[in-house]
Amino acid sequence: MALPPAGAIPLSGGYLHPDLQPTAALGAALARAARQPAAWERGPVEGRSDLRAWFAREAGGGLRADDMVICPGGQAALSSTLRALTTPGDTLLVESPTYLGALAAARACGLRVAPVPADADGVLPAQLAAAFARTGARLFYCQPLHHNPTGASLSPHRRTEVFSAVRDAGAFLIEDDYARDLSIDGDPPPPLAADDPDGHVIYLRSLTKSAAPGLRIAAIGARGPAGARLRAARLLDDFFVAGPLQQAALEFLTAPAWSRHLRALRRALDERRGALLTALRRHLPSLVPAVVPRGGLHLWAPLPAGADDVEVTTSAAAEGVVVFPGRPWFAAEPPGAYLRLTYAAAPAELMDEAVRRLARAIPR
Amino acid sequence: MALPPAGAIPLSGGYLHPDLQPTAALGAALARAARQPAAWERGPVEGRSDLRAWFAREAGGGLRADDMVICPGGQAALSSTLRALTTPGDTLLVESPTYLGALAAARACGLRVAPVPADADGVLPAQLAAAFARTGARLFYCQPLHHNPTGASLSPHRRTEVFSAVRDAGAFLIEDDYARDLSIDGDPPPPLAADDPDGHVIYLRSLTKSAAPGLRIAAIGARGPAGARLRAARLLDDFFVAGPLQQAALEFLTAPAWSRHLRALRRALDERRGALLTALRRHLPSLVPAVVPRGGLHLWAPLPAGADDVEVTTSAAAEGVVVFPGRPWFAAEPPGAYLRLTYAAAPAELMDEAVRRLARAIPR
Numbered sequence: 136m137a138l139p140p141a142g143a144i145p146l147s148g149g150y151l152h153p154d155l156q157p158t159a160a161l162g163a164a165l166a167r168a169a170r171q172p173a174a175w176e177r178g179p180v181e182g183r184s185d186l187r188a189w190f191a192r193e194a195g196g197g198l199r200a201d202d203m204v205i206c207p208g209g210q211a212a213l214s215s216t217l218r219a220l221t222t223p224g225d226t227l228l229v230e231s232p233t234y235l236g237a238l239a240a241a242r243a244c245g246l247r248v249a250p251v252p253a254d255a256d257g258v259l260p261a262q263l264a265a266a267f268a269r270t271g272a273r274l275f276y277c278q279p280l281h282h283n284p285t286g287a288s289l290s291p292h293r294r295t296e297v298f299s300a301v302r303d304a305g306a307f308l309i310e311d312d313y314a315r316d317l318s319i320d321g322d323p324p325p326p327l328a329a330d331d332p333d334g335h336v337i338y339l340r341s342l343t344k345s346a347a348p349g350l351r352i353a354a355i356g357a358r359g360p361a362g363a364r365l366r367a368a369r370l371l372d373d374f375f376v377a378g379p380l381q382q383a384a385l386e387f388l389t390a391p392a393w394s395r396h397l398r399a400l401r402r403a404l405d406e407r408r409g410a411l412l413t414a415l416r417r418h419l420p421s422l423v424p425a426v427v428p429r430g431g432l433h434l435w436a437p438l439p440a441g442a443d444d445v446e447v448t449t450s451a452a453a454e455g456v457v458v459f460p461g462r463p464w465f466a467a468e469p470p471g472a473y474l475r476l477t478y479a480a481a482p483a484e485l486m487d488e489a490v491r492r493l494a495r496a497i498p499r
Numbered sequence: 500m501a502l503p504p505a506g507a508i509p510l511s512g513g514y515l516h517p518d519l520q521p522t523a524a525l526g527a528a529l530a531r532a533a534r535q536p537a538a539w540e541r542g543p544v545e546g547r548s549d550l551r552a553w554f555a556r557e558a559g560g561g562l563r564a565d566d567m568v569i570c571p572g573g574q575a576a577l578s579s580t581l582r583a584l585t586t587p588g589d590t591l592l593v594e595s596p597t598y599l600g601a602l603a604a605a606r607a608c609g610l611r612v613a614p615v616p617a618d619a620d621g622v623l624p625a626q627l628a629a630a631f632a633r634t635g636a637r638l639f640y641c642q643p644l645h646h647n648p649t650g651a652s653l654s655p656h657r658r659t660e661v662f663s664a665v666r667d668a669g670a671f672l673i674e675d676d677y678a679r680d681l682s683i684d685g686d687p688p689p690p691l692a693a694d695d696p697d698g699h700v701i702y703l704r705s706l707t708k709s710a711a712p713g714l715r716i717a718a719i720g721a722r723g724p725a726g727a728r729l730r731a732a733r734l735l736d737d738f739f740v741a742g743p744l745q746q747a748a749l750e751f752l753t754a755p756a757w758s759r760h761l762r763a764l765r766r767a768l769d770e771r772r773g774a775l776l777t778a779l780r781r782h783l784p785s786l787v788p789a790v791v792p793r794g795g796l797h798l799w800a801p802l803p804a805g806a807d808d809v810e811v812t813t814s815a816a817a818e819g820v821v822v823f824p825g826r827p828w829f830a831a832e833p834p835g836a837y838l839r840l841t842y843a844a845a846p847a848e849l850m851d852e853a854v855r856r857l858a859r860a861i862p863r
Binding site for chain 2: 159166175348350
């Protein structure tokens with residue numbers, strides 16, 4: 136790199152960098168869909184059956200096309216799920232920390248939120264069982280794969296215990312599988328929904344993180360009475376997702392462009408994660424996470440004792456690098472100060488400069 | 500017409516018949532938008548500012564682009580509005596009858612619904628004021644233009660009194676202006692939102708009824724603290740509407756294709772309304788509404804004394820014509836039996852046959 140960039144370098148954001156989005160293939164698919172008059176017609180409220188079938192196949196296990204509902208993006212899927220399955224005053228269990236969009240949606244539904252401790256292997260099953268017992272909660276929101284923000288994945292040996300805790304409580308687990316397409320090191324384990332004989336998992340999968348923010352398509356998978364309540368609620372939330380967008384998504388997902396995109400994405404995420412880690416080891420070694428996430432978009436970086444995450448974020452912006460403070464990802468008092476550093480948001484060749492700037496913002 | 504059609508003739512549906520949808524112009528606009536990578540980017544949560552400006556200009560009066568939020572369709576706009584401005588147990592006033600999607604959304608929010616009598620000139624202002632006083636309601640859902648299902652429009656001489664009733668109650672009026680583009684006889688009066696100095700109107704406008712079901716774009720206009728609450732709620736409901744769809748809508752609405760579509764639509768609705776009325780006068784004169792709606796998509800047809808609207812609907816389907824029963828449009832016990840007959844849903848040349856079939860389903 137010759138000269139450092141004049142503008143701020145983004146190490147923040149919930150989506151793929153524009154360079155990583157398959158907008159050419161998406162655009163071609165949507166342009167074809169747009170020109171078919173039938174695509175503009177009223178569609179089924181729950182979404183096209185062929186698109187639901189794609190989501191069901193991807194989920195594996197016991198979910199069928201009829202168990203899926205198409206939604207306009209992951210936030211809509213999550214909000215609809217919480218609204219359909221809770222009443223104000225109910226308690227929602229969440230991993231600590233957790234996705235801040237889930238915290239906001241829970242608060243909007245008038246829910247109490249109870250955090251459950253988690254580590255690099257995901258939520259602690261004994262603590263989960265205890266939290267169910269203590270709070271009477273009947274719902275647990277969970278990101279078992281490449282958790283946002285921490286990057287942790289629920290380890291295989293904990294799956295059975297987590298299922299037991301949920302089943303013993305007569306509860307549901309909302310599996311937010313936002314990172315299904317974002318694994319870097321090896322292929323991901325199947326979703327929890329694939330190992331769920333009794334229908335205790337409500338499965339959420341979105342395409343906005345995998346492809347582009349404008350591909351506002353997600354699916355909720357749910358069986359039995361919970362599934363019926365969800366489908367009824369979706370009808371009232373926004374009726375159905377625009378037909379051309381559903382058709383474009385289906386065409387894109389079932390064409391060779393999709394697997395080409397996933398392969399290119401994995402290489403790019405690997406390169407960017409590596410560049411960010413190299414830069415951190417060089418300039419800010421204390422911020423390197425103890426366990427490097429095997430996928431996803433972010434690193435969850437611990438700040439030195441005494442540093443304030445919001446102050447560091449503000450100083451970093453003044454230095455020309457945009458990061459996200461850790462505090463809003465906690466439902467209760469944070470155990471420490473963190474930054475979320477999004478390697479997916481900036482090109483690899485800017486990482487060294489980005490971390491140099493960040494280093495100037497961290498008190499020593 | 501040579502042979503009567505073998506399939507059922509639809510006199511039912513919430514949208515324009517496919518023949519009336521401008522899918523060629525919409526398709527061309529969306530195809531162009533799809534091929535611009537920037538359209539796939541994350542957009543502002545409240546929607547594109549140029550599209551919000553279009554909705555604000557159309558609304559007239561005091562609403563500015565910053566007061567508008569773009570939503571994925573009218574049902575989403577209505578659900579978000581009710582969720583943002585009410586808590587469970589609140590009372591919502593509605594015209595009697597009213598849009599059944601509003602009744603369903605209100606029930607989903609846990610609201611009590613109190614019907615207010617309306618006639619061919621719209622809601623009765625004195626009854627509205629009394630209902631506010633009696634129930635303590637702070638919200639009134641209203642379709643002042645070509646009301647669905649009755650087709651009534653609020654007459655100019657009642658506007659001031661309706662405003663007074665709302666203002667005196669310290670309440671908000673949700674103006675569902677779904678039919679702004681569906682006037683047949685002359686141009687419509689400006690929305691109530693255009694005459695609202697104090698920000699008591701929450702304005703809803705959708706493009707799905709005006710253009711095509713797949714153009715899932717609507718806007719909420721709201722000022723002051725109510726507007727701020729709405730914008731915060733939208734963020735949690737579905738984040739933002741797909742960029743290519745917003746861009747296509749803007750291009751379509753600001754091109755000559757839009758006014759061409761509106762002119763052709765007016766002629767087609769006029770022809771279909773006329774054909775349905777002619778057929779009713781010939782075969783079922785008692786079903787002709789006392790006041791013919793000056794726009795919209797439907798006639799609200801009174802059934803003879805003793806007839807049951809749901810039974811007639813079932814018999815009509817067996818005879819090969821699909822109509823909608825009146826009962827679900829009432830929040831309380833209906834004062835009589837009605838059918839909603841959608842002239843927008845079938846070609847003019849099928850109206851005579853449709854009404855012949857309907858006549859066979861009505862007891863005499």
